[in-house]
Amino acid sequence: MKDIRKVYDKVLASMKDEGNSALASIKDAGRTFHIILAILLVLMAWGLISWVRIMFIEGVGITGSSDLVPWGLYIVCFVFFVGTSAGASLMGLMIHGFGRKDYEPLGTRAILVGFLSLLAAVLFLVSDVGNPIRAGLLPVVLHNPTSMLVYTSMTYAGFAALMLSELFFAVKITRMGGEGSYWDERMAKWLAIGALLFALMVVHAPHGALFAFLKAREMWNTPLLPAHFVTVALASGIAVMIHITITTAKITKKEIVSKETLSHMGGLLAFFLGVTLFMDFFDYLVMKYSGKPGGLEIWHFLTTDFIHFFLLNTLGMFSAMVFLLFKWGRTITGLFIASSVTIISILAYRWDLIIVAQIPPLFPGIGEIYYTPTVVEVAVMVGVVALVTFLYLVLTRVLPMEEPFQGN
Amino acid sequence: MKKLNRREFVKLAGIAGGYVLWPPKSGLAASEALWSSKLGIVGDIIESATGFNPTKPSGALEPIPGVKFGMVIDLDKCIGCRRCSYACKRENNVPDTISPPYITVFETESVTGISGMYHPTETPGAGTTMMYTKLRKDKWYMPVQCNHCDDAPCVQVCPTGASYKSPDGIVMINYDKCIGCRYCMVACPYQARRFNWFHPEVPHKDRNPLVPMREEGVVEKCTFCVHRTRRGKTTRCVEACPNKARTFGNLNDPNSEVSKLIKSERWWRLKDELNTGCNIYYLTRHSKKNMVWYKPLPPPKNIRGLRS
Numbered sequence: 175m176k177d178i179r180k181v182y183d184k185v186l187a188s189m190k191d192e193g194n195s196a197l198a199s200i201k202d203a204g205r206t207f208h209i210i211l212a213i214l215l216v217l218m219a220w221g222l223i224s225w226v227r228i229m230f231i232e233g234v235g236i237t238g239s240s241d242l243v244p245w246g247l248y249i250v251c252f253v254f255f256v257g258t259s260a261g262a263s264l265m266g267l268m269i270h271g272f273g274r275k276d277y278e279p280l281g282t283r284a285i286l287v288g289f290l291s292l293l294a295a296v297l298f299l300v301s302d303v304g305n306p307i308r309a310g311l312l313p314v315v316l317h318n319p320t321s322m323l324v325y326t327s328m329t330y331a332g333f334a335a336l337m338l339s340e341l342f343f344a345v346k347i348t349r350m351g352g353e354g355s356y357w358d359e360r361m362a363k364w365l366a367i368g369a370l371l372f373a374l375m376v377v378h379a380p381h382g383a384l385f386a387f388l389k390a391r392e393m394w395n396t397p398l399l400p401a402h403f404v405t406v407a408l409a410s411g412i413a414v415m416i417h418i419t420i421t422t423a424k425i426t427k428k429e430i431v432s433k434e435t436l437s438h439m440g441g442l443l444a445f446f447l448g449v450t451l452f453m454d455f456f457d458y459l460v461m462k463y464s465g466k467p468g469g470l471e472i473w474h475f476l477t478t479d480f481i482h483f484f485l486l487n488t489l490g491m492f493s494a495m496v497f498l499l500f501k502w503g504r505t506i507t508g509l510f511i512a513s514s515v516t517i518i519s520i521l522a523y524r525w526d527l528i529i530v531a532q533i534p535p536l537f538p539g540i541g542e543i544y545y546t547p548t549v550v551e552v553a554v555m556v557g558v559v560a561l562v563t564f565l566y567l568v569l570t571r572v573l574p575m576e577e578p579f580q581g582n
Numbered sequence: 583m584k585k586l587n588r589r590e591f592v593k594l595a596g597i598a599g600g601y602v603l604w605p606p607k608s609g610l611a612a613s614e615a616l617w618s619s620k621l622g623i624v625g626d627i628i629e630s631a632t633g634f635n636p637t638k639p640s641g642a643l644e645p646i647p648g649v650k651f652g653m654v655i656d657l658d659k660c661i662g663c664r665r666c667s668y669a670c671k672r673e674n675n676v677p678d679t680i681s682p683p684y685i686t687v688f689e690t691e692s693v694t695g696i697s698g699m700y701h702p703t704e705t706p707g708a709g710t711t712m713m714y715t716k717l718r719k720d721k722w723y724m725p726v727q728c729n730h731c732d733d734a735p736c737v738q739v740c741p742t743g744a745s746y747k748s749p750d751g752i753v754m755i756n757y758d759k760c761i762g763c764r765y766c767m768v769a770c771p772y773q774a775r776r777f778n779w780f781h782p783e784v785p786h787k788d789r790n791p792l793v794p795m796r797e798e799g800v801v802e803k804c805t806f807c808v809h810r811t812r813r814g815k816t817t818r819c820v821e822a823c824p825n826k827a828r829t830f831g832n833l834n835d836p837n838s839e840v841s842k843l844i845k846s847e848r849w850w851r852l853k854d855e856l857n858t859g860c861n862i863y864y865l866t867r868h869s870k871k872n873m874v875w876y877k878p879l880p881p882p883k884n885i886r887g888l889r890s
Contacts, residue, residue: 233798234762235679235779240887244764244777304762304777304799315627316742316759323741323765389856390735390771536773537726539688539710542889 196572203571214564221557224550225301234304236550243532243545248302250528251555252295254410254521256381257403259291259333260373261411264442266340266366276435278352279576282344283422283430284415286569288373289337290562291414296330297558322384329377336372340365341573348574378407385527392461392468393531402453406520409446409491412439413516420510422570429579437504443516444498447491454488471534480530483522490519643812645750651806652751652833652861653817654843655725659827662687662714662723664879669822670727673807675793677782682712682882684776684804685727685819689714692722713881724864725819728753728774728804729852732859736766736775745801751833751861752806760800767801771853775803779886806830825873833861 200207228236239246265284268277300306308316313324343362347354354362382403385394416439419430461469476484494515497503503512533543547555667685670676676683691709717723730753737745737753744759745766767775781798789795792809796802807817811830820828831840843849844863851860 233780234777235886239764240779240885241682241767241776242773242885242887244767302763304764305760308759309761309763311627312741312761316744316761318740318743320738321741321765323739323763327741387739388735388769390769532768536771537688537710539690539712540773540888541711541713541885543887544889545887 199571200568207567207571211564211567214560214567217560218557218564221554221560224553224557228301228550228554229306236548238545238547238551240545242535242540242543243529245302245528245532246545247547247551247555248298250521250524251558252298252302253381253528254524255291255295255298257378257407257520257524258410258414259288259295260370260378260404260407261409261413262288262291262415263337263366263370263373264408264411265415267370270363270366271370274435274438276432276438276579279430279578280415280419282341282348282573282575283418283570285337285341285344286566286573287414287418288369288411289334289341290566292330292334292337293565294558294562297561298555299327301554301558322380322387326377326380326384329372329380333369333372333377336365336369340369344576345573348576352577374404374407378403385531390536391531392466392534393472393527396457398453398457402450402457405446405450405453406523409443409450409516410520412443412446413513413520415439416443416509416513417517420506420513432579433506435579436506436509437501440498440504440509440512443513444495447495447498447516451488451491451495454491468534472530475530475533476526479533480526483526483530486522487519487526490515490522494519643809645748645752646812647749648834649832650751650834650861651730651811652831652840652863653806653820654829654840654849654863654865656827656829656843656865656867657722657724658865658867659825659873660687660723660725660823661825661827661873661875662689662717662721662878663824663876664881665822665824665876666725666819666828668879669818670804670807672788673790673793673810673818674805675782675784675789675795676776676802677778677784679778679780679782680776680802681885684774685725686712686882687723687725688712689718690722690724715878715881717875717878719875722866726772726774726852727819727862728770729772729858729860729862730804730806732861733857735769735771735856735858739765739769741765750812752808752811753803754805754808755801755803757794757796757800757802762799762801764801771856771858775801777801824876 200211228234237246262284265277265280268274269281300309303309312327317324340362343354343358343365347358347362350358379400382400385391386396386399389395416436419436419439423430458473462473494512497508497512497515502508529545532545535541535543664687667683667687670685671683674684689711714721730751732747732751734745734747734753737747740746741763742759742761744756744761746754746756748754762777764777767777778796778798778800782796784795790809807815807819811817816830817828820830829839829843831838833840833844835841836845840863843865847865847867849863849865851863854860
């Protein structure tokens, strides 16, 4: 009994120490950091109040969605973040699968980006459903084996568990000065490889299938979609990691990874953008060439009412890819611009994919369908993004990060 | 204040619980809260374990064995008066916040106008509209509603099993299982499903006691008037049609009127190329119209997501 008490006291004391040092590291972070956290807290409160208004006071009707466009901004953001979470796992594969030691300073950051993106995606999904508490019964109490949504909802817990285990070993190894025990290193390696495979094959490709199965919607009903989801996920994950790495380096005035590593990331981004554009080109070509009414209608909307999103998506991706093919495009400034353009063009792609697919009326004569997100909807989106940014900033301060690049 | 002893406390708790679980009148609100509101998780768990749900109306009947319901709509007899649509709305406690109602009626230039003609240079749906206010003898009118498909995409994709195909052919929704994800709505090729964007309000005096009121955040649609048809009656839209354009019946019975119609006439189904197996059949007989022309009821108002 006394031994149990001793162990309990020891654990409590170590938790207290951890808590105190975490608080101290946030306290010591400086005024600008505190101001940013305060702004994020205000945005989170705005989002939470808006969500409570939608869910419990005024009704889901104060969002812009309708019976004609049932899925709106939340699903756009959901697909973007679930893709980013999958793509960020690529960093783990580079370190552990391909033995690229130069990527190591990004290890913990990439796991955090992946985990927090998944958290954002799940929060967007929860914000979207009409009955979020009942949705908690999925898939244990309520489940339909023919629905892809059951399987995708089952994957989040598995992916989160994989990433948290990965985080545990990454932190442990960093605390041991970058050299973990044999088993720690093995676990970190296999978890990283497993997480990427799980992210792409079990989480993200089935999300593409979730849309591709719907024969009612011409734009989604293509077998290319699951593969397309995977390449876009990898592109968005790398773009977000490049963006975060460069921004962090600018703010902390410390290089996180070498210029060569960043340039390599740029090359990877160009490759995945290229594959995505290749699939896009043939998808649109078949749509136009075959002349099926549904396909022509989608083409009509993409090139008229939604031309700005379409150009932002296709030209954005194309210009970022071309930019990154040249050496001068893979300088720090070039990479910052290319990754920013990529993120914006992928957001435009997600908007086109989710919204434009629902705009053509399923019967002629329904009229002109539109979707515009409302202020409360945008507030919830801002709140969720603020929450994950807040958590990222705090966790990167509190958790031990790998040693940054020391120079050649 | 007098303290309750254990016996009195158990007694009081029993009475309170009884009111919630067995609600004659006053307990109804509490029991609705337990089963059908956003906090209805308790009711969901009890129902999934025991099948017990006191908020379900007594009209929730079992499917009739051996029956497969279907409907035939003769477009030659449809004058587009929207009486079916309005009768359905009242019969099924459909609130005003649901717009368009379960049955939408289109005015078209030809009967094929509805099945997906593409006009790249014109406004989508030119020549076809559901907002007409006057009836014209040179036009066709076509009601569209849930087709109760045999291979229903909405049933396939529903993650909770709230949408299901009952043995008598009706695609039903268990409102207590619906999480409001709207996956079924994007999957339905006939835009037949409606979401409760706000808390549905239908005055008590206007409510049909045989049809349950839905809650905010769940999907609903045509049920082939299950509360009537499983009692041997026909659907309300069939009753309301002034020109008998609609025929409802058992497709499994070769002697039923619906079976005879689809044997003897040339029929077609909406978007048949999708292999959904609709159980609503359309007839276009091109016979001389000989029917009563009524003034149409007004078109649906305040349709969310539609530019006026």
